[in-house]
Amino acid sequence: MIDEIVYAIKKAETKLSEDTVKALKAAYERESNPLARTQLEAILKNVEIAEKYSLPMCQDTGLQTFFMDVGYDFPFIRELKVAIEEAVRRATKEIPLRPNAVHPFLHKNSGDNTGRFVPYIHWELHEGDDAVIHVIPKGGGSENMSGLYMLPPGVGIKGIKKKVIEHIFNSGGKPCPPTIIGVGIGGGADLALTLAKKAAILRPIGARHEEEFVAQLEEELYEMANKLGIGPMGLGGDTTVLDVHVEYAHRHPATLPLGIVTQCWANRKRKVRISADGKVEVV
Amino acid sequence: MEYHEKTPIQDARKYKVGDVIYITGEVILARDEAHKKLLEEGSPLDLKGSVIYHCGPVVAKKNGEWKVVAAGPTTSIRMEIFEDEFIAKFHPAIIVGKGGMGPRTLKTLKEHGAVYTAYTGGCGALAAERIKGVKEVQFLEELGIPEAVWVFRVEEFGPLVVTMDSHGKSLYDDVNKNARKNLEDILKKIER
Incomplete structure (x- = not known):
């Protein structure tokens, strides 16, 4: 064992997961900002070399x-x-x-x-x-750009959306974008972050939550995040996130925990x- | 503009924000402790027109020769406390790192005709491939592998994106300003 x-x-460290490579390639094809394209190209080349020579x-x-x-x-x-x-x-x-x-x-x-x-x-x-x-x-760089917000429940779904987008804005180029954002809502402080981490990393990029409402929220957050214009490595562009994944738990009536876990392109x-x-x- | 340059660099004033540079020749590594050490004791190397790389490499010695395993950029803002003095004293032409630097460095780049360039974060394997050998290393005993002053021989080392130039322009300021405006629009849309 x-x-x-x-x-x-060894495989995790040296060969980037297939869903991530696919998402990076699609982002490169889509990207309209020439500087952003240089960054995505460098990442894809780096991934190729790491795999070829079995390097981290x-x-x-x-x-x-x-x-x-x-x-x-x-x-x-x-x-x-x-x-x-x-x-x-x-x-x-x-x-x-x-x-x-x-x-x-x-x-x-x-x-x-x-x-x-x-x-x-x-x-x-x-x-x-x-x-x-x-x-x-x-x-460590992307983990540093994770966070927990104990929101007043009254802010509702609008408050959650705003906080997620503000969080991605404040992270800027620091977590080595394009990133995958995991969002965990409800439960408690620890559970919200655990759900966020599982959503960010364990769920394949592009897979949507099984519940229609949550899937729509993911789609909306993904679109909005990429309208920020932060771009790969924070140098500007259309590709700030590769995906946003949301998971939730029932919450205590008095709390609305929002956990956000940021995963770098090296997923x-x-x-x-x-x-x-x-x-x-x-x- | 895309430049393919040989070191030492003669004129860094021609580089503008958004240009992409590839370096052939020598790249000199210096991060936190190396900046401090060189400022305190002076430099054993001629740094005029040099390319200074904020990087703590992973290197291994094989058959008596240094082999570079991974050499991606480290976060540059930590060097903000040294860089203005460093540039004024040693006159490097190109600083390479990740994430950009602050107003003190931007001002000094303008005064001394140097630029700051970004190397893609995390790309340690790509960097290692473009590093063809180790010319020499200074302060290895005292500072250890990640902090020592390494002189790497490189070919087509890049892409280095000019993000802060010697004309007072910073791409980070532009991106941030634009993103802030976009953020405000998005927040308004959510509220509706």
Whole structure:
């Protein structure tokens, strides 16, 4: 299992996910601003070179993050955490990855991307006997441009739309646009951000929410964000976001949490699927 | 305009915001600690007409030779506290980084005829491909790999987009002004 997780980290870091490549190419075709086109072209070339030479596509290889979707009857549940930690140590040496785990008070870098609560492993359970590990190393520059707003519920859907667009405006070129924006509404402070992160990264670009109302909201936010004119790397242009994904939970009557998670163009993700008979595949 | 230039750069005043430059020759790396060090102790290298790159590279030594693995740009605004003095003292022609710089640098670019250019964020693999070798490295012992002053030999290093020129123009100001106007229109539309 460790070998396959190392392989998944390597693939995530060196070969950009297909949906993202497709979206970047489409954006390049559409883009009317010549400077913006130079940026998209450089990104696409960079992606090609990274894949060809098996190099990390960005020197910030991210905080190693794993979203788990584990069946109640999955037989190897005890082994997962240890396997992930070991895979991270090995991947750091073998790929190599930049050591990105720093003690917040002592400033010491652990050197192998592990430490207190990292790699970050988020657990969810489902009916069944298989397990899926979402391997999603996440860059620091885009994570810095994520945010939580505890809105007064009275502002309603208009208030949410305004805040999302203001947030993208204030982020400017800092998160290395074109970005993918995840929006989580409701639940509580933590749940809103978790929903936003899942929406941004786990959902393929271009896939819409199954509920018509939410899908429309995504479409509207996507259109508005790209009218801002911030453009790739903040140098101006039609392509500020590749997509906006929204997810929601029921909320407390007194709260309207809005979580926004920004993902950079280096949208690194792979899935490791493990079945009950021990078969492991990376997709 | 698109320029394909050899270092050292003779005249950076000709570059205007929106121009794209590709560099062949030498690129000199300097980020936070290197700026500080060179300002305090002077430079062992002649930096007149040079290309200064805000970058902390990933390099590895193979068979006694340095190999550049990834060398994308770092966020330039951190160097704002040094750059005006740095330009006035050493007269580089082109500063390369990510995200742009502030009013102090813009003013100094005008006074000394230099430009700031943006290299595409995250493109560490593309940069490494255009870096053909390491000519020398200064302060490696004291500053460590990411902060040392590396001199890279490059071919067609770019695209470097001129975003702040020596005529007082900053693309970031223009984009921001335009985006703010668009934001106001969008917010009004939401309210309706």
